[in-house]
């Protein structure tokens with residue numbers, strides 16, 4: 170066992186999750202594959218969305234995977250950074266919008 | 281960015297045997313990853329055998345005006361290996377009689393061979409259907425004596441294939457050196473000006489894209505569309521097709537992979553992307569590669585690894601297409617670069 174929770178080499182072993190549950194694992198990978206195909210959104214656009222979400226869910230495996238995916242697609246670093254900011258802005262906004270709740274509660278409790 | 285070849289720097293990777301050792305050690309020796317031979321055996325494709333010869337690729341020398349970081353030739357201004365007129369004459373004899381429909385001149389920068397123009401003139405008389413010169417673009421702007429290359433290519437109906445890592449400046453200069461992007465753009469505009477790459481023009485201009493780093497090329501058609509859009513919108517440049525080529529783990533690219541600690545991940549990525557249907561069409565099945573000194577190889581990569589054809593006939597001076605065709609192709613783990621994803625060859629994807 171490795172001494173840290175995350176090991177970059179584990180990403181390569183992702184496919185192995187099917188070994189302990191063939192049906193669920195395979196369903197997941199089929200679904201995953203279909204999601205990222207060309208559709209109403211291009212595969213390139215979906216790659217940038219995935220990169221942004223990877224940051225929001227803070228998954229180091231996903232960040233590695235979608236940075237590489239972006240490079241393979243010729244996505245520029247400016248585009249990648251803007252996507253990360255889009256994710257981060259939503260995350261910051263999601264925290265901040267709760268400020269309204271704080272204000273409401275404050276008002277309610279105050280004379 | 282280095283300005284000298286591995287050879288000049290006395291880097292151990294200038295030695296072909298050392299490269300082959302690295303490619304067979306570590307993850308491939310301890311069974312973590314299957315060797316290329318095991319892999320193609322599993323899919324019933326060992327030994328690799330050539331089909332009919334279609335492409336004769338001639339490397340006229342390793343000298344180049346650039347020292348790109350990913351170069352599999354280890355080319356550069358300090359390389360002195362240049363094809364002589366004698367060897368060129370031997371090549372011309374073969375060109376006149378070959379069954380191949382494509383002649384593909386490469387280097388280095390082939391234009392730097394002092395007898396390049398004479399050779400092109402003579403070779404073009406043989407009437408081969410498709411006559412390719414691989415030009416790195418910056419050479420056209422490197423020195424006054426090369427300024428008329430677009431006209432020269434046009435006169436001999438040469439099909440120009442040029443490398444371009446990205447449609448933006450940053451990525452291009454990082455892989456190929458400062459200023460390469462601007463010079464390449466200028467060269468492309470000049471090629472367009474004489475008719476190369478224009479939508480209905482017979483003067484073919486194709487671009488080669490190699491990833492600028494430790495990752496595989498994305499979808500060739502999607503990249504072509506992005507390149508076309510980027511180059512047209514920003515610079516008014518047209519070209520015909522884009523060939524997306526995988527960097528093979530040899531020479532300077534191998535050196536880069538090891539130094540940047542990307543080697544194992546890269547080999548994993550290549551093996552994972554193994555595609556048996558690409559194996560059927562790898563370049564060595566329809567190509568013969570000739571080195572500056574006339575030796576024959578299964579491909580340009582095997583040339584750089586000094587793996588001469590496994591045939592009685594090993595040199596252009598004794599060339600015999602029938603005899604050479606009856607051989608097994610020499611393989612090692614670098615071959616995974618040709619079979620990943622949609623496959624890769626000097627003409628782009630193969631699967």
Ligand code: SF4
Nearest residue numbers: 344346348351388416
């Ligand atoms: S990749 Fe091409 S242009 Fe760059 S150094 Fe090698 S031969 Fe020259």
Ligand code: SF4
Nearest residue numbers: 562564579581615618
């Ligand atoms: S590296 Fe050469 S020998 Fe190996 S598969 Fe590619 S073309 Fe064939």
